[in-house]
Amino acid sequence: MTRTILHIAQSSEAGVARVVTDLAAGQCTQGDRVVVACPTAGTLARTAARRGAQVVRWDAVRSPGPALPREVAGVRRIVDGVRPDVVHLHSAKAGLAGRLAIRGRLPTVYQPHAWSFDGAPAALRTAAVRWERAGARWAHQVVCVSEGERAHGAAAGIRCRYAVVRNGVDLDWCGPPEASAREAARHRLDVRVPGPLAVCVARLCRQKGQDVLLDAWAEVEARIPQARLVLVGAGPDRSLLAARASPAVGFAGAVVDPRDWYLAADLVVLASRWEAGMALAPLEAMACSRPVVVTDVPGAREFLPPRHLPFAVVPLGHPGAFAAAVARLLADPATGRALGEEAQAHIRRHHDVRRVVERMYSVYDDARRVWSGPVGAADQ
Structure with a gap:
């Protein structure tokens, strides 16, 4: 069965870009329609397109701020246009804007690529932890790349459906x-x-x-x-x-x-x-x-x-x-x-990346099983 997978990432350089590109490439090889939403600056847009993914522009900056409502609206427009079977959010900003935009209405996978509270200034750390705890209800699977990362999230009080998928290399x-x-x-x-x-x-x-x-x-x-x-x-x-x-x-x-x-x-x-x-x-x-x-x-x-x-x-x-x-x-x-x-x-x-692609399909299937359709008014 061909499916439509939407990856959303603000981080478009270095490790996150390579992880998203490798996943998208492997999923394209399987015959799926793969869409990557990201800023056009950076390497991700170019490398993902070169490996077969459809790339759509998502204007987003690294840190939370006044642009957040516009970024959330941008995610909504992209989701409405792509109509994905599963949404895979990468890193803190996409995790924030994406979960606020979708609110569990579609099967949603969130991959922190490092917990947001670890990089937050001391004055914002408590708020970042509280957001990750609250936002967990809008992710049907949270993907950690090690048991250490999962344990770190659990120790911070983030209660969610965790899946550990260790990073791989092409x-x-x-x-x-x-x-x-x-x-x-x-x-x-x-x-x-x-x-x-x-x-x-x-x-x-x-x-x-x-x-x-x-x-x-x-x-x-x-x-x-x-x-x-x-x-x-x-x-x-x-x-x-x-x-x-x-x-x-x-x-x-x-x-x-x-x-x-x-x-x-x-x-x-x-x-x-x-x-x-x-x-x-x-x-x-x-x-x-x-x-x-x-x-x-x-x-x-x-x-x-x-x-x-x-x-x-x-x-x-x-x-x-x-x-x-x-x-x-x-x-x-x-x-x-x-x-x-x-x-x-x-x-x-x-750590063959092909195993990561296979494992991620299991995560998507689990997310779809957990998803129960549109959420009620309390979550609107």
Whole structure:
């Protein structure tokens, strides 16, 4: 049976864009009509269209504010025009505007991609938690990408029908890297480094912790003077980070396809303060046979092979511990290569994006079973 699936996302860059694009592409392959509603700026509109989805414009900004009534009205118009069988809302803004617009009248799936209250300023955190608790009644399934993310939501009092669907990677995109892949990627990127290279692929913002990473990097440089770090991504903290970075730190800006940066790296790092339960960049790096070092956010331990935990997971907010873990692997390339090979095999076994697409169909079917048709006047 062909169905119409409507994805709505304000976040149109980086990890969310790749998750939505991969889902849309897989669903198009199954013969479904897939519509992606998103801002036209950013990569999502282009990549989703290229992979077969119909793209419609939804003008929305990142934070809640005076534009919210217009954004909610925009969702209503899109839903009325598309007439979807299921609506899949991605991240906080689409989750807010979409649930206010639809209010349970259609089978609705909400995927936080990190809980909104984690990124809210202290003055708004309580309000964000209250909204997530109230808005849960208008989602027939809430998709978390790890048990850690689900537990975090439940601990905040969000009572809903949870489904855990761990993030996946397009293995055809990653491909099995050849022995010469590192040097070939560095040549394509015109990267010339005298020693080991660490790479961070993430939006430049407080969530991703590049400031903590730079604090750690000063100690890494002291231990391994020839080591270099490249921050790949754009974001609001670019100028602040650039002002405090040493000459050993480069800024590559935003890229549509980060694969060459993973392949060029000896180590991929992510110092996040919080995550969407399972960050996509480490999964992609591991699929490219690269070892990773990440902070111990909820869900981080769920995507790593057990042998990696002593090497790869460090406490939150401890630049010294992060520096020690990074320096340990950069100084021991043989261990890094062995961990990378094991990581690639692990991703191929457990995180193929095709499994995510299959699992999401089960989520949609559950949402449709839970949905009981138009809601009553009390929810209008």
